[in-house]
Amino acid sequence: xxxxxxxxxxxxxxxxxxxxxxxxxxxxxxxxxxxxxxxxxxxxxxxxxxxxxxxxxxxxxxxxxxxxxxxxxxxxxxxxxxxxxxxxxxxxxxxxxxxxxxxxxxxxxxxxxxxxxxxxxxxxxxxxxxxxxxxxxxxxxxxxxxxxxxxxxxxxxxxxxxxxxxxxxxxxxxxxxxxxxxxxxxxxxxxxxxxxxxxxxxxxxxxxxxxxxxxxxxxxxxxxxxxxxxxxxxxxxxxxxxxxxxxxxxxxxxxxxxxxxxxxxxxxxxxxxxxxxxxxxxxxxxxxxxxxxxxxxxxxxxxxxxxxxxxxxxxxxxxxxxxxxxxxxxxxxxxxx
Amino acid sequence: xxxxxxxxxxxxxxxxxxxxxxxxxxxxxxxxxxxxxxxxxxxxxxxxxxxxxxxxxxxxxxxxxxxxxxxxxxxxxxxxxxxxxxxxxxxxxxxxxxxxxxxxxxxxxxxxxxxxxxxxxxxxxxxxxxxxxxxxxxxxxxxxxxxxxxxxxxxxxxxxxxxxxxxxxxxxxxxxxxxxxxxxxxxxxxxxxxxxxxxxxxxxxxxxxxxxxxxxxxxxxxxxxxxxxxxxxxxxxxxxxxxxxxxxxxxxxxxxxxxxxxxxxxxxxxxxxxxxxxxxxxxxxxxxxxxxxxxxxxxxxxxxxxxxxxxxxxxxxxxxxxxxxxxxxxxxxxxxx
Numbered sequence: 001x002x003x004x005x006x007x008x009x010x011x012x013x014x015x016x017x018x019x020x021x022x023x024x025x026x027x028x029x030x031x032x033x034x035x036x037x038x039x040x041x042x043x044x045x046x047x048x049x050x051x052x053x054x055x056x057x058x059x060x061x062x063x064x065x066x067x068x069x070x071x072x073x074x075x076x077x078x079x080x081x082x083x084x085x086x087x088x089x090x091x092x093x094x095x096x097x098x099x100x101x102x103x104x105x106x107x108x109x110x111x112x113x114x115x116x117x118x119x120x121x122x123x124x125x126x127x128x129x130x131x132x133x134x135x136x137x138x139x140x141x142x143x144x145x146x147x148x149x150x151x152x153x154x155x156x157x158x159x160x161x162x163x164x165x166x167x168x169x170x171x172x173x174x175x176x177x178x179x180x181x182x183x184x185x186x187x188x189x190x191x192x193x194x195x196x197x198x199x200x201x202x203x204x205x206x207x208x209x210x211x212x213x214x215x216x217x218x219x220x221x222x223x224x225x226x227x228x229x230x231x232x233x234x235x236x237x238x239x240x241x242x243x244x245x246x247x248x249x250x251x252x253x254x255x256x257x258x259x260x261x262x263x264x265x266x267x268x269x270x271x272x273x274x275x276x277x278x279x280x281x282x283x284x285x286x287x288x289x290x291x292x293x294x295x296x297x298x299x300x301x302x303x304x305x306x307x308x309x310x311x312x313x314x315x316x317x318x319x320x321x322x323x324x325x326x327x328x329x330x331x332x333x334x335x336x337x
Numbered sequence: 338x339x340x341x342x343x344x345x346x347x348x349x350x351x352x353x354x355x356x357x358x359x360x361x362x363x364x365x366x367x368x369x370x371x372x373x374x375x376x377x378x379x380x381x382x383x384x385x386x387x388x389x390x391x392x393x394x395x396x397x398x399x400x401x402x403x404x405x406x407x408x409x410x411x412x413x414x415x416x417x418x419x420x421x422x423x424x425x426x427x428x429x430x431x432x433x434x435x436x437x438x439x440x441x442x443x444x445x446x447x448x449x450x451x452x453x454x455x456x457x458x459x460x461x462x463x464x465x466x467x468x469x470x471x472x473x474x475x476x477x478x479x480x481x482x483x484x485x486x487x488x489x490x491x492x493x494x495x496x497x498x499x500x501x502x503x504x505x506x507x508x509x510x511x512x513x514x515x516x517x518x519x520x521x522x523x524x525x526x527x528x529x530x531x532x533x534x535x536x537x538x539x540x541x542x543x544x545x546x547x548x549x550x551x552x553x554x555x556x557x558x559x560x561x562x563x564x565x566x567x568x569x570x571x572x573x574x575x576x577x578x579x580x581x582x583x584x585x586x587x588x589x590x591x592x593x594x595x596x597x598x599x600x601x602x603x604x605x606x607x608x609x610x611x612x613x614x615x616x617x618x619x620x621x622x623x624x625x626x627x628x629x630x631x632x633x634x635x636x637x638x639x640x641x642x643x644x645x646x647x648x649x650x651x652x653x654x655x656x657x658x659x660x661x662x663x664x665x666x667x668x669x670x671x672x673x674x
Contacts, residue, residue, distance in 0.1 A: 042498045096463060100456040119437040119500055122459055126433060127493035129463070133470055133486035142477055149470035156464035161379045163456055 014330035016058065022324045023066035026080065030062050033084035037131055048112050048124045052091055055107045060328075061191040062087045064216075067328070068195035068209050070321035071313070078198045081135045082144060086191045088132035089148065093155055093187075095125035100163070101246055144194045151190035158182025167247035169269045173254055177218065180225075185217030192216075208312050212325065215309035220332045222302035225250035226295050227335065229286055241282045247272040251301065255294035256285075264288055299333070306333040351667035353395065359661045360403035363417065367399050370421035374468055385449050385461045389428055392444045398528040399424045401553075404665070405532035405546050407658040408650070415535045418472050419481060423528045425469035426485065430492055430524075432462035437500070438583055481531045488527035495519025504584035506606045510591055514555065517562075522554030529553075545649050549662065552646035557669045559639035562587035563632050564672065566623055578619045584609045588638065592631035593622075601625055636670070643670040 020027070038049045062083035069079045097103070098111045099118045105111060113121040129152070136145050162179045165171040192213030196206035228243045229252055243250050249272060257268045270276055271285060289295050306329045316322055357364075375386045399420035406416045434440070435448045436455045442448060450458040466489070473482050499516045502508040529550030533543035565580045566589055580587050586609060594605045607613055608622060626632050643666045653659055 040494055040497075042494050042501060044497055044501050045494065093463075096459050100459060118455070120497065122433050122437060123493055123496045123500060126430075126466070127490060127497065129466065130486055130490035130493055133482070134490055137479060137482045137486050140479055142474060142479070145470070145474045145482065149467055149474050153464060153467035153471055156460055156467055157377055157379050157382065159460045160377075160381055160457065160464065163460060164379060164381055 010327070014327050014334050016060075016063075016328055016331050018320070019063055019067050019324040019328045022070055022320060023063055026066040026069070026083075027059065027063065029077065029080040030059075030066065030083045030087070033080055033135070034087055037084060037088075037135060038128065040127070044116070044120060045124055045127055048095075048116050048120055049091065049128060051109070051112055051115070052094060052106070053087070055109050057107055059087060060220075061090050061187055064188060064191045064213055064328075065195050067321060067325055068192045068212075069199060071209075071316050071325060072195060072199040072201055072205065074195060074199035076198065078139055078141075079195055081139050082194050082198065083191070085132040085135040085139075085148065086187065086194075088128045088135070089152060089155075090187060092125040092129040092132070093159070093183075095121045095128070097159070099125075100159070101242070103242065139198075141197060143197050147190050147194055147197070151186045154182045154186040158184075158186070162248070165249055167273050168249060169253075169257060169265075169272045171249035171254065173251065176249065176251055176254055180218055180221040181214065184221040185214045188217030188220070189213035205315070208315055211312040212309050215305045215312065216329050216332060219302040219305040219309065219329065222251060222298055222305065223333060223335050226252055226298045226302070229289055230295060241279075244271065244282055244285055245277050247274055251298045252289050252294045255297055256288050256292045259292040259294070260288060264292075302333045306330070347664070351664050351671050353397075353400075353665055353668050355657070356400055356404050356661040356665045359407055359657060360400055363403040363406070363420075364396065364400065366414065366417040367396075367403065367420045367424070370418055370472070371424055374421060374425075374472060375465065377464065381453070381457060382461055382464055385432075385453050385457055386428065386465060388446070388449055388452070389431060389443070390424070392446050394444055396424060397557075398427050398524055401525060401528045401550055401665075402532050404658060404662055405529045405549075406536060408546075408653050408662060409532060409536040409538055409542065411532060411536035413535065415476055415478075416532055418476050419531055419535065420528070422469040422472040422476075422485065423524065423531075425465045425472070426489060426492075427524060429462040429466040429469070430496070430520075432458045432465070434496070436462075437496070438579070440579065476535075478534060480534050484527050484531055484534070488523045491519045491523040495521075495523065499585070502586055504610050505586060506590075506594060506602075506609045508586035508591065510588065513586065513588055513591055517555055517558040518551070521558040522551045525554030525557070526550035542652070545652055548649040549646050552642045552649065553666050553669060556639040556642040556646065556666065559588060559635055559642065560670060560672050563589055563635045563639070565589075566626055567632060581608065581619055581622055582614050584611055588635045589626050589631045592634055593625050593629045596629040596631070597625060601629075639670045643667070 034053060038053060039046050065079050065083040065086055094106065095112055098106055099113045099121050103111050104114050112124070133149070136148060158179050158181070162183060165175060165179060189210045190213070193206055193210040196209050225243065228240065228250070253268060253272065257265055260268065267276070267284065267288070271281060309329045310326050313322060313325055371390060375390060376383050402416050402420040402423055431443065432449055435443060436450050436458050440448050441451050449461070473485060495516050495518070499520060502512060502516060526547045527550070530543050530547040533546050562580065565577065565587070590605060590609065594602055597605065604613070604621065604625070608618060646666045647663050650659060650662055
């Protein structure tokens with residue numbers, strides 16, 4: 001006899017559903033905060049923000065805050081405001097990203113910059129970002145403020161780094177990991193970590209949750225970058241080949257370039273510098289990615305970080321919360337199949 | 338005999354020099370913080386930020402923080418970091434403003450968006466904004482964080498409000514005051530107020546300094562908006578007629594429109610909606626502004642708010658700091674002459 005609780009074997013593909021079920025009630029509270037605090041006497045603000053916020057996002061980052069709080073048996077409600085702040089920071093970066101990338105589609109809908117213009121997107125992003133800090137200040141934890149203000153600076157640094165690397169085929173896997181670690185994983189890490197702060201848990205647990213979020217975030221972005229070459233717009237909610245046309249040097253390209261013939265490398269170099277923007281070129285790129293197994297190996301890398309994420313939370317008690325956090329990782333890495 | 342100290346009668350035009358002298362040593366410390374904290378391992382960040390930050394700005398907002406601290410006889414150094422945070426918030430909004438307005442010139446130099454592109458300006462602005470919050474968190478005053486996060490949200494709201502009002506000739510003086518109160522005066526108010534927080538002075542003094550900054554900020558923006566129609570580029574450091582071409586409804590336009598003939602009103606309506614962008618049209622606009630005394634009366638409004646700013650600090654002890662704060666107001670309202 002042993003007290004260890006084993007996870008039930010799962011039938012079917014991994015899903016976010018267990019995590020969504022776990023935090024459903026808390027998420028209602030978070031949604032109320034989000035709705036209340038995106039309001040403004042300037043009507044364009046809730047109109048534009050609502051388009052994106054109500055637009056079918058998974059609320060993955062605030063969900064991590066809520067699920068981590070469950071894992072720690074936190075019984076309070078402080079994390080509701082903080083999870084809303086996390087979602088506001090994320091929404092602000094999405095609004096600015098879509099301006100920077102000139103994106104036309106997000107979550108299966110037209111982007112805010114396409115509907116209301118770049119200017120409105122920049123300014124409403126600024127508003128949501130400020131509002132996020134107001135929410136954190138209301139909570140009053142300087143430690144949470146430190147974690148999230150630092151994450152915000154790291155995200156912006158990562159975005160600038162990505163801009164610098166754009167169209168530069170010399171970008172290597174280290175620089176790529178550096179970029180996605182900053183632009184994506186930093187907020188996943190902070191979102192997971194802050195629950196340990198409000199639950200007043202020891203540093204080791206805070207750091208474990210930080211590492212969980214960081215590794216999950218890297219896995220998530222790796223899969224996103226693979227999907228950009230294999231999915232159709234309907235599955236993905238945004239345009240396939242966006243990264244290709246924008247000359248974003250993601251891991252699939254880095255691997256295909258490193259493994260390709262001289263002719264292939266010339267193709268990638270030209271394509272990333274903006275010489276190939278046609279559908280035929282995207283088809284050729286996809287063929288090269290298949291030949292070099294670049295997509296498969298990008299997904300293998302994602303599984304590596306996913307496994308690390310799962311291992312970081314081994315120290316916590318087994319149960320529904322831990323199972324949900326593990327399955328969320330499995331879902332994140334399995335999305336491309 | 339009386340103990341009241343009277344201000345020395347001044348010879349010549351009012352100037353910022355007394356305030357600059359008053360805070361010179363503190364400003365060196367602030368500049369060190371600014372230089373140290375705009376650094377990043379991503380070279381584009383200090384390069385772009387430095388272009389604007391080292392680009393001959395008056396550092397008026399951090400100067401208010403420092404001068405207010407002198408007024409209160411504050412003996413510490415906490416305000417150095419906070420003044421740097423104020424300047425970072427201001428710089429971030431300038432970077433985003435110039436993107437939103439498509440500006441080509443600022444402080445007599447090409448704008449960052451023109452040199453490095455809109456994308457870099459948006460993202461470096463985000464970085465500086467996050468860095469501002471990191472500085473405030475390091476200081477550790479939740480009250481200061483509350484004041485500045487709220488001011489940031491109000492600024493963004495004001496910018497969106499201005500965007501909404503753009504090209505709408507129906508915008509009236511109340512809405513205009515609402516816009517400049519948010520986009521400009523909120524940060525002047527917060528910059529002045531936070532010194533009372535770090536100096537641990539009573540609420541009444543905090544509110545007096547807030548009102549000083551707010552009224553000064555409104556006066557300052559009124560004069561700026563007048564200058565946009567009367568100055569040449571060399572005096573102003575940015576292009577004359579920018580507001581005219583952008584269809585920004587500022588007080589000179591509101592007054593000239595209200596006081597004009599039917600033909601004049603048609604001209605303004607067309608011009609603000611973007612039908613007139615030629616130099617000849619700007620000349621006609623300037624003639625109408627003269628006929629209706631719209632510039633003079635905009636400056637009279639500025640003097641009104643300037644006087645209010647001066648009266649708000651009557652409660653504080655006379656001396657060099659108070660004199661400098663008063664002369665800064667007189668300088669702000671006299672700039673257009």
